[in-house]
Amino acid sequence: MRSPAQNAQLALLLEVSGTPKPGNVDRHREYDDLRFEHFVAGAVGSTPGLELAQQGAAVGRAFERGVAGMAEQTAGNTQFGALLLLVPLVRAASSDPGAALTPQAARDVVRATTVEDACDFYRAFEHVDVGVDDPPSDLEALDVRWGARVEPTLRERELTLFDVMELSAGVDGVAREWTQEFSRSFGAADWIEAGDGPVSERAADAFLRLLAEEPDTFVGKRRDRATATEVVERAQDALDGAIDPEELATEFVRRGINPGTTADITAAALFIALERGLSV
Amino acid sequence: MRSPAQNAQLALLLEVSGTPKPGNVDRHREYDDLRFEHFVAGAVGSTPGLELAQQGAAVGRAFERGVAGMAEQTAGNTQFGALLLLVPLVRAASSDPGAALTPQAARDVVRATTVEDACDFYRAFEHVDVGVDDPPSDLEALDVRWGARVEPTLRERELTLFDVMELSAGVDGVAREWTQEFSRSFGAADWIEAGDGPVSERAADAFLRLLAEEPDTFVGKRRDRATATEVVERAQDALDGAIDPEELATEFVRRGINPGTTADITAAALFIALERGLSV
Numbered sequence: 001m002r003s004p005a006q007n008a009q010l011a012l013l014l015e016v017s018g019t020p021k022p023g024n025v026d027r028h029r030e031y032d033d034l035r036f037e038h039f040v041a042g043a044v045g046s047t048p049g050l051e052l053a054q055q056g057a058a059v060g061r062a063f064e065r066g067v068a069g070m071a072e073q074t075a076g077n078t079q080f081g082a083l084l085l086l087v088p089l090v091r092a093a094s095s096d097p098g099a100a101l102t103p104q105a106a107r108d109v110v111r112a113t114t115v116e117d118a119c120d121f122y123r124a125f126e127h128v129d130v131g132v133d134d135p136p137s138d139l140e141a142l143d144v145r146w147g148a149r150v151e152p153t154l155r156e157r158e159l160t161l162f163d164v165m166e167l168s169a170g171v172d173g174v175a176r177e178w179t180q181e182f183s184r185s186f187g188a189a190d191w192i193e194a195g196d197g198p199v200s201e202r203a204a205d206a207f208l209r210l211l212a213e214e215p216d217t218f219v220g221k222r223r224d225r226a227t228a229t230e231v232v233e234r235a236q237d238a239l240d241g242a243i244d245p246e247e248l249a250t251e252f253v254r255r256g257i258n259p260g261t262t263a264d265i266t267a268a269a270l271f272i273a274l275e276r277g278l279s280v
Numbered sequence: 281m282r283s284p285a286q287n288a289q290l291a292l293l294l295e296v297s298g299t300p301k302p303g304n305v306d307r308h309r310e311y312d313d314l315r316f317e318h319f320v321a322g323a324v325g326s327t328p329g330l331e332l333a334q335q336g337a338a339v340g341r342a343f344e345r346g347v348a349g350m351a352e353q354t355a356g357n358t359q360f361g362a363l364l365l366l367v368p369l370v371r372a373a374s375s376d377p378g379a380a381l382t383p384q385a386a387r388d389v390v391r392a393t394t395v396e397d398a399c400d401f402y403r404a405f406e407h408v409d410v411g412v413d414d415p416p417s418d419l420e421a422l423d424v425r426w427g428a429r430v431e432p433t434l435r436e437r438e439l440t441l442f443d444v445m446e447l448s449a450g451v452d453g454v455a456r457e458w459t460q461e462f463s464r465s466f467g468a469a470d471w472i473e474a475g476d477g478p479v480s481e482r483a484a485d486a487f488l489r490l491l492a493e494e495p496d497t498f499v500g501k502r503r504d505r506a507t508a509t510e511v512v513e514r515a516q517d518a519l520d521g522a523i524d525p526e527e528l529a530t531e532f533v534r535r536g537i538n539p540g541t542t543a544d545i546t547a548a549a550l551f552i553a554l555e556r557g558l559s560v
Contacts, residue, residue: 041560
């Protein structure tokens with residue numbers, strides 16, 4: 001059977017295969033400079049990092065290696081946030097191979113992260129441009145765009161990777177998963193497992209439900225809060241049948257509204273479902 | 281950078297991502313019981329076999345492991361023929377990591393196969409249903425549908441895997457690549473490298489050129505010679521602009537004409553191009 005690292009890779013690939021996923025690259029829609037094949041190459045490239053996590057390597061180190069491999073394609077950042085969820089989940093799934101993957105196991109992994117993990121996390125930003133805002137003034141010294149130069153501050157303040165995630169949880173939906181026992185990822189895994197039909201269609205359905213649930217923080221950062229709120233409302237309209245999800249997908253891609261955080265959580269949900277026995 | 285095993289996996293994924301590829305599963309077309317996601321899971325599952333080949337394991341053993349992993353999805357055979365090309369190519373690419381991958385290196389690998397490799401090859405048929413015809417009466421004892429039960433015959437006649445491929449080269453386009461220094465795979469790699477634009481589009485173009493070049497032996501076996509000949513002519517019409525490749529793709533899928541051997545060679549060509557430095 002597939003290993004956790006293989007399931008994580010498959011989750012990344014199934015996530016981008018699902019369609020329609022309004023605003024995201026999927027099997028039927030792409031941006032000129034961010035294409036389906038870049039996500040495929042990103043998933044393949046990230047494997048060594050996922051395998052490190054499976055072998056019990058530190059979360060920060062495995063993440064940094066995963067991002068370095070992911071970035072070996074011409075579009076830059078494709079799955080940074082997804083890897084930030086998948087790496088601790090792979091660690092959790094590998095720590096007790098016979099046991100079911102639980103929110104508690106995931107919580108234990110992220111709470112055990114260290115200052116070294118935080119340093120490696122910042123190092124990962126040197127491989128790719130990740131869309132982030134200016135940090136609030138009290139967090140300027142921790143601006144991720146400084147990459148490895150933040151290391152002295154992390155050591156001085158004794159900040160673990162979990163601490164760093166807690167500081168961002170208010171503005172970043174991926175960080176919030178770290179601090180809330182991956183609750184949306186596990187919830188969406190339940191939806192995917194309860195569905196039937198092709199797995200990539202179920203993933204697209206889960207994506208739309210997540211999108212209607214709360215504002216996508218990547219859209220909030222790259223665009224603005226009003227757009228993020230509009231996305232929630234339009235996704236709900238699509239769920240209610242008031243608008244066609246295919247049309248919404250085409251419109252969002254045209255407008256460059258790309259709900260990346262929701263895609264990251266969908267990938268995590270797929271991984272959890274696969275680990276629990278979902279067959280493709 | 282990506283390892284040969286990773287490039288082989290990426291080749292499998294880019295092959296199925298290319299569209300339109302008349303009659304094959306691609307990013308926009310699938311069969312109810314043979315879907316895009318089955319090919320994705322097949323590519324992920326085959327990785328341990330590809331890694332064995334990279335580590336220098338025997339070709340038959342690596343192939344059998346690759347097929348076993350590939351088959352861990354619900355559609356059965358997705359990339360049997362592609363793996364039969366990729367495994368020796370990965371071996372060749374790994375044997376001299378600094379050197380360019382050449383037809384000579386591939387030839388050396390397949391000519392060095394043994395009776396053990398032939399036994400493992402037959403064992404691989406136990407994992408999946410592969411579409412084959414009744415063999416000619418003089419080859420009845422070597423019918424692949426007998427799987428591992430053919431082993432005594434292989435040992436008695438001292439048939440290597442290369443010998444087995446030579447016996448099928450007249451009726452099987454994948455076996456013919458083994459005996460002809462992978463000439464079509466290397467030729468199509470040249471086309472892909474010479475092109476520009478998205479790699480998956482170049483792969484789809486290469487597929488159409490291969491399809492117009494000679495009858496697809498999988499179509500010949502699953503359907504008949506007349507259909508295989510028709511496919512060549514229609515593919516040429518599509519290349520000449522007389523018909524729309526998208527329409528041809530839709531028509532072939534509707535009629536269940538699935539040129540699998542041509543897809544296998546396209547995957548091999550993508551691998552060769554990636555090994556030679558093609559970037560995605």
